[in-house]
Amino acid sequence: MPGSVSPRRKPLSRWLLAAPVAAASFAAAGCVIDGPVTGPSTTPEATSAAAVPTASAAAETPLPTASAVIAVVSAPAADDALQTLNTLAVKGRAPKTGYDRDLFGQAWSDDVTVDGGHNGCDTRNDILRRDLTDITLKPGSNGCAVLSGTLDDPYTGTTIRFVRGQSTSSAVQIDHVVALSDAWQKGAQQLSPQQRVDFANDPRNLQAVDGPTNQKKGAGDAATWLPPNKGYRCTYVSRQVEVKAAYRLWVTQAEKDAITRVLTSCGATAAAPTTTERTETRTSTATPVPETTHTPPRLYAPPADTAPPAEAPGSVYYKNCSAARAAGAAPLYAGQPGYRAKLDRDGDGVACE
Numbered sequence: 640m641p642g643s644v645s646p647r648r649k650p651l652s653r654w655l656l657a658a659p660v661a662a663a664s665f666a667a668a669g670c671v672i673d674g675p676v677t678g679p680s681t682t683p684e685a686t687s688a689a690a691v692p693t694a695s696a697a698a699e700t701p702l703p704t705a706s707a708v709i710a711v712v713s714a715p716a717a718d719d720a721l722q723t724l725n726t727l728a729v730k731g732r733a734p735k736t737g738y739d740r741d742l743f744g745q746a747w748s749d750d751v752t753v754d755g756g757h758n759g760c761d762t763r764n765d766i767l768r769r770d771l772t773d774i775t776l777k778p779g780s781n782g783c784a785v786l787s788g789t790l791d792d793p794y795t796g797t798t799i800r801f802v803r804g805q806s807t808s809s810a811v812q813i814d815h816v817v818a819l820s821d822a823w824q825k826g827a828q829q830l831s832p833q834q835r836v837d838f839a840n841d842p843r844n845l846q847a848v849d850g851p852t853n854q855k856k857g858a859g860d861a862a863t864w865l866p867p868n869k870g871y872r873c874t875y876v877s878r879q880v881e882v883k884a885a886y887r888l889w890v891t892q893a894e895k896d897a898i899t900r901v902l903t904s905c906g907a908t909a910a911a912p913t914t915t916e917r918t919e920t921r922t923s924t925a926t927p928v929p930e931t932t933h934t935p936p937r938l939y940a941p942p943a944d945t946a947p948p949a950e951a952p953g954s955v956y957y958k959n960c961s962a963a964r965a966a967g968a969a970p971l972y973a974g975q976p977g978y979r980a981k982l983d984r985d986g987d988g989v990a991c992e
Contacts, residue, residue, distance in 0.1 A: 711877040714906025720877035721907040724898055727880070728889040730825070733989070737974055738823045744836030747813075752833070753841045759783065762840040766813050770847035771801060792849045793875075796868040799849055812850040815839065816875065817882045820858035826888040828973055829988040834886070844882045862893040865901070873905035957982070960991035 711717060740746070747762040749755075755765045760783035768774060771788030790799045790811050801811040819827075819839060827835060838844065856864045861879060865872050876898045883890065890898070903909050955976035957963040963971055963982070969991035971978040982990035 711874045711905065717873055717902045717905040717907035720880050721899065721902045723884050724880045724895060727883055729892050729895055730889045732891055733824045733828065735820065735824055738820055740819065742835060743819050743839035748836055748840055751837045751840045753837045755842055762845070763813050766842065766845045766847050769842065790847055793846065793871040794848045794852045794866040794868055796870065797849065809850045811847055812853045814846050814848045814853045814856065816844050816846055816878045818858035821860050822888055825890065830886065838886055843878065860894045861897040862891065872901050876901045963991045
């Protein structure tokens, strides 16, 4: 999963959206597309990603491509995802107060510590090179910028032709599998600025997809939106679980229930409800059956120590949690008026729970 975990892994017709409309929609969903770009000429001087470079074209050698996302279609893989899901905290959605896309850093920044960081290419083009086939690269971009290619869209199951340009780039958009706004309301407020920029550019949380479908998703979680292509849903929710576990984000009960339903439809075995039994004194000679072990995903390793949640301005003060509850303000979240670390006994950024 994020950090140092190994990455996961059709009629031709698409809608083409005007760039201004797409840009406005992504700002709301936490996803960003290319800014204004001069479209390629009718016969662009493009470098084929599959071409063998000559000595004079060494600078155009394509950059390394991130590992493909692994599809989750088997019962064992679905079981692993379900076990990881059961390690996530279940809480209510925190207020969206204070959310801003800028809190997750510059869009598609290369200055990150996750896979693909500091490779000289922005994250959007990294993902286009990973997810598209038959790509051509822009000359002079050091094998980075994708001019065109073909996407087998996992969200719709259709094939989309991508052509870079001001009015065409939005046909293929890069989706945050766990939307930035959703992450903000489920624990990302407590991440450091560098952790948030890593989250927004982590290849495990990014997927090239059909633009209009991405806009319909918005900032929805698994309880409110799933890909129309049912064959991709197991992989989709498994990636959400992986990302949330790596960045220590939580899920709502409705979200957990929705993910559990998808994973059990792929063969995962849901845990049976626990029952309380009477304890009887007996001596058993039966050989105990060894329990199966589950290896949790490796977590994201931040580049520096995470600072404790900052206390809110002192314009509102509650002597204790009883006073906060009496005022109808509980629970208090880090950054909200009245929040103090002394009221947050478990240090999770939520006081007077």
